[in-house]
Amino acid sequence: MAPLSVLYTKIDNRPPEIIKSQGNYLETSDGRKIFDASCGAAVACLGHNDPRVKEAIVAQLDQIAYIYSPFFTVPAAEEIATFLTESTGGAMKKVFIVSSGTEAIEASLKMARQYFTELSEPQWQRTRFIARRQSYHGNTLGSLAAGGHKARRAIFEPIIAQNVSHVSPCYPYRDKKQGESNEEYVARLAEELEEEFQRVGPDTVCAFIAETMSGTTLGCVPAVPGYLKAMKEVCDRHGALLVLDEVMSGMGRTGTLHAWEQEDVVPDLQTVAKGLGAGYAPIGALLVGTRVAEALAKGTGSFTHSQTYQGHPIACATACAVQKIIRDDNLLENVREQGAYLEQLLKERLGGHKNVGDIRGRGLFWALEFVKDKTTKEPFPVGEGIAQKVHLTGLQKEHCVSVIPGVGVADGKNGDIVQIAPAYNVSREDVERIVEGVEGVINAVFP
Ligand SMILES: Cc1ncc(COP(=O)(O)O)c(C=O)c1O
Known part of the structure; x- marks a missing residue:
């Protein structure tokens, strides 16, 4: 294999290669179809490959x-x-x-x-x-x-x-x-x-x-x-x-x-x-x-x-x-409507989870904050890499859902979140797919 010349985020750790994208899905070279519940970093708000653009x-x-x-x-x-x-x-x-x-x-x-x-x-x-x-x-x-x-x-x-x-x-x-x-x-x-x-x-x-x-x-x-x-x-x-x-x-x-x-x-x-x-x-x-x-x-x-x-x-x-x-396409209305549904499902399905301390957001911009202890709100130590674990587990073939990890929310160093920021044109079924995927990932990371 040719030497890895790209300076990756983790320097020699090549991330999954995307060969195609369509709508909400990113297709990897090893055959995974990943639901892009994060629009990359809250960017691809129309989904991928819109012919009009x-x-x-x-x-x-x-x-x-x-x-x-x-x-x-x-x-x-x-x-x-x-x-x-x-x-x-x-x-x-x-x-x-x-x-x-x-x-x-x-x-x-x-x-x-x-x-x-x-x-x-x-x-x-x-x-x-x-x-x-x-x-x-x-x-x-x-x-x-x-x-x-x-x-x-x-x-x-x-x-x-x-x-x-x-x-x-x-x-x-x-x-x-x-x-x-x-x-x-x-x-x-x-x-x-x-x-x-x-x-x-x-x-x-x-x-x-x-x-x-x-x-x-x-x-x-x-x-x-x-x-x-x-x-x-x-x-x-x-x-x-x-x-x-x-x-x-x-x-x-x-x-x-x-x-x-x-x-x-x-x-x-x-x-x-x-x-x-x-x-x-x-x-x-x-x-x-x-x-x-x-x-x-x-x-x-x-x-x-x-x-x-x-x-x-x-x-x-x-x-x-x-x-x-x-x-x-009246997408702002869809953001409000599907956003409300996303909130409802996230709270129903994950609100009671022992390590989900807070679920917050607005529109199609939501985050889950993870804690070690829900009563004291004690965050996980940064060394445990919880947010990154959730992100990487999401990309595995069992889950195939992409979310954005973030760390340092509690004090600039500790405190893990993931963000969910899907495309503005998601349907109810898409929202259900996202929440189901995220719930599966969280249950896998916090057994
Ligand atoms: C609130 C905010 N400001 C500024 C930036 C920087 O933008 P960019 O990464 O496009 O340079 C970001 C990127 O995530 C952001 O979220």
């Missing part, structure tokens, strides 16, 4: 494959940007298209900083960001600095920016006190954010950044009602921006196109990615709210940031086709 990609290739966006524009870029701003009811005024979630986050950090340099001199001293522990915003040095996941940051700590500090996530399963109401919990978190602003100097903070609904490093935790609004109020009080990271939770995953629509809050900057192109092309975007867009337009008039592949025509045409399908 392929047609749109070919049509774009027939017109123009690449332009350099500082020099030229293309209809597909105009169309997807307009779609996105209109989808926010005009709250977002401008769209900057990139190739991944990480790049969208990098752009958001730079945009937030630049916004203040567009204002009068005292604002120029704003150089800091406040983010949350157990958060994930990407893996480049800037986005990693924003993220609050200890294990992912650990070895890079000495080389990442030190201008980000972290407050508690909104994580009721572990952090809400016994007898504390939602209002009291939210007030406590708002107070903590206020104290952090005071600690670092309120006029030094560019933005508070949070995932609207937490992803892999906390596991599909919907914000407690009123939480994001309260965080925005703290930001507003100090003139800082609110950046909502919807790379994973946005573009329909939680049942509305933008997850913030369910939170009574509008961000100043927003990032989206995964569901935007559904995996048919790499694409992410930064959405820029009125206040920031106007300051830039009145100030220097240009964003001090660019990348060779920004606004890539094929990616834009792909996203246009994907978003049309989500709209025309």
